[in-house]
Amino acid sequence: MITLEHVSKTYKVSKRDAGFYSACKALFRRDYEYVHALDDVSFSIEEGEMVGYIGPNGAGKSSTIKILSGILTPDSGTCLINGRIPWKNRIEHVKDIGVVFGQRTQLWWDVPVADSFELLKEIYRVDTASYLHNLERLTSMLNLSELLKTPARQLSLGQRMRCEIAASLLHNPRILFLDEPTIGLDAVSKLAVREFILQLNKENNTTVILTTHDMQDIEVLTNRVILIGKGRILLDGTLSDIRKDFESTEEALADFYRSYDI
Ligand SMILES: Nc1ncnc2c1ncn2[C@@H]1O[C@H](COP(=O)(O)OP(=O)(O)OP(=O)(O)O)[C@@H](O)[C@H]1O
DSSP states (O other): OEEEEEEEEEEEEEEOOSSHHHHHHHHHOOEEEEEEEEEEEEEEEOTTOEEEEEOSTTSSHHHHHHHHTTSSOOSEEEEEETTBOTTTSHHHHHHHEEEEETTSOOSOTTSBHHHHHHHHHHHTTOOHHHHHHHHHHHHHHTTOTTTTTSBGGGSOHHHHHHHHHHHHHTTOOSEEEEESTTTTOOHHHHHHHHHHHHHHHHHHOOEEEEEOSOHHHHHHHOSEEEEEETTEEEEEEOHHHHHTTOSSHHHHHHHHHHHTTO
16 A cells, blocks of 8 residues: 655755855855765555654655655655555645654644644544544543643643644544654653554554654564665564564664664
């Protein structure tokens, strides 16, 4: 249901040294540098799978998620999700996906969370009956009842993250992209978020693609791991393929990254 074939993406970045002279020089001549974020990336994911997409900083994980969600267009290669090309059929595609970027918000900062949810209902054109059904279910599963009247800016990180996850699921998407959903959360909030994702997958067969640096997230949530480094897929298997004889997954990963010089 998700196939990515030979996808590459290069960013063109303008570079200049610090200082007044360089700023003036850059007005007349710009120097560019090319960052090869993704290099011939291919994989496929079946409906209902929970996949961990892991790799060191700058490996290309967020770029992949952006391509899968239709925000970014690759330079070459193909991507089909439920028969659609994400960046070409964006309006139809977004109805099928939910996206949570742990470091960004999709909630309006100054209005109560409930109002953000109402706006998302209108944006996604969710009919009132399914919206109310989803809202009730998500409110009880993620324990949101006390939070809905609060503006997003007044929520703690963990509270906001629970609201972000609910916001991404109000339209019942079949696929959920989670980019570092437990970053900065305390132990209780992490467990709540993990428990929720497991339940969602079990009850709705939602496909989940999770990028995280938290190996416990990966251990608890996923049975398949795709490892990317310097924009290339290095391994597509299970955590035990990575772990081998190491005491912890972190140690095994660090050794793996060192062996690939990434
Ligand atoms: N908009 C952009 N413009 C220029 N370069 C970019 C842009 N976005 C990402 N990059 C570069 O592309 C490479 C891959 O970045 P990406 O954000 O996909 O990595 P990541 O695996 O998600 O990293 P992290 O774990 O640190 O979030 C990095 O070298 C990054 O600096």
